[in-house]
Amino acid sequence: MITKPRFELLIFWRTSAGYRVRVALGLKGLAVTERLIDLDAGQQRSEAFLALNPLGAIPALIDRDGDHPEVALTQSLAILEYLNEVAPEPPLLPADPYGRARVRSIAAMLAGDTHPFLTVRVKQVLAATAGFDDAAWRTWQTHWITTGLQAVEKRLAADPETGTFCHGDQVTIADICLASIVVVVRVLKIEIADIPTITRIVARCEVIEAFVKADPLRQAGAPRA
Ligand SMILES: N[C@@H](CCC(=O)N[C@@H](CS)C(=O)NCC(=O)O)C(=O)O
Incomplete structure (x- = not known):
């Protein structure tokens, strides 16, 4: 049976905030699939995407194995902190x-x-x-x-x-x-x-x-x- 990667990232190629999440997932070796939200086509303001993030901005991250797989996490800094907690190695914050x-x-x-x-x-x-x-x-x-x-x-x-x-x-x-x-x-x-x-x-x-x-x-x- 093929299992889906734990994370799904809603993202576009040209995104500074999304890049942060891509890097953090990579550093922690976490498997992810990506769903394209085309900023040039205005997909961040589609009804479906606004239901996930009313601000109409990417990235959004779904953790299929997390406590709330029905919710898309938003805000890159919050997502980085979340990833650092669910996958502590290597740590992305100092100990002090x-x-x-x-x-x-x-x-x-x-x-x-x-x-x-x-x-x-x-x-x-x-x-x-x-x-x-x-x-x-x-x-x-x-x-x-x-x-x-x-x-x-x-x-x-x-x-x-x-x-x-x-x-x-x-x-x-x-x-x-x-x-x-x-x-x-x-x-x-x-x-x-x-x-x-x-x-x-x-x-x-x-x-x-x-x-x-x-x-x-x-x-x-x-x-x-
Ligand atoms: N503070 C947010 C910013 C998110 C953000 O503005 N993302 C940009 C792409 S880098 C976006 O979706 N822009 C769409 C728009 O402004 O319409 C975060 O860090 O996640």
């Missing part, structure tokens, strides 16, 4: 409270205070209400990515807790969030100056198989170079 707070804070700078400005729904409102064309949207995206990454760079470069990765020498949720913004920068072909620490850390992440396999440009539906 200060370390966990530092990692969650860096993750929030990226996933909470940088990424949302770059989303399709923000683009659509700016186009409809402020007359944004493609050039204005690109200026907007470049501004918010630069602001977020340069703030994280300052923080990482100045802090002795920064090691091979954002926090010491183990991959944490902070590294996953950092790489999730850098891969979007690459897809958008935007150059961000003065981020040497980030560049070093992400290069180190990107020799790890789970990061390589989650690369948006390797997913089904991605444009061919």
